Amino acid sequence: GAGVSQSPSNKVTEKGKDVELRCDPISGHTALYWYRQSLGQGLEFLIYFQGNSAPDKSGLPSDRFSAERTGGSVSTLTIQRTQQEDSAVYLCASSLPDSGWGYGYTFGSGTRLTVV
């Protein structure tokens, strides 16, 4: 697609429920990143995909968080047994990989997750 698409744009869920957040990157962008941003805070790195592989999961805050990517395209971030501290804006970005030319990032508009 023309841009990075994230859905849903807003999600309100009850504590303890599971949620799935979706990211559809720009076509051809093999690198995909998930971040989250709590209110008034900076970007917190969660996970990085290169193709369907996730060589860097170091930012996932707990084993309740998981992500997958299929077909080198769409990625899904799943949060199990949501807690109130999971409330944040979840941002996805995609990029062409480093191949000797520094490509930039393109971000989606984010998913605002509220756990009540």
Add this chain to the structure above:
Amino acid sequence: KQEVTQIPAALSVPEGENLVLNCSFTDSAIYNLQWFRQDPGKGLTSLLLIQSSQREQTSGRLNASLDKSSGRSTLYIAASQPGDSATYLCAVRLFGNYGQNFVFGPGTRLSVLP
């Protein structure tokens, strides 16, 4: 370890003023530097991307410069408007393909008063 800082943290100006936002990074071994705008609760919108071999980029009322040797970039906004109010972040891209090869600054929150 690459660190990115931005000064000032917040800025409030009257409409029509020209202003400069500053970004500093500690390691000059970067591929590029990118300026973003973020509206509250929203994603990041890319404004300008400067490759390490470039000195500046311009888009409309925005001009970004890069001095890699001194580890500094500035974003110049001409004739500011209330619609420019947002948080502005800079990010440097490091060499290699890994998760944290983009390092973000904390942002400057800009308010342009009508």
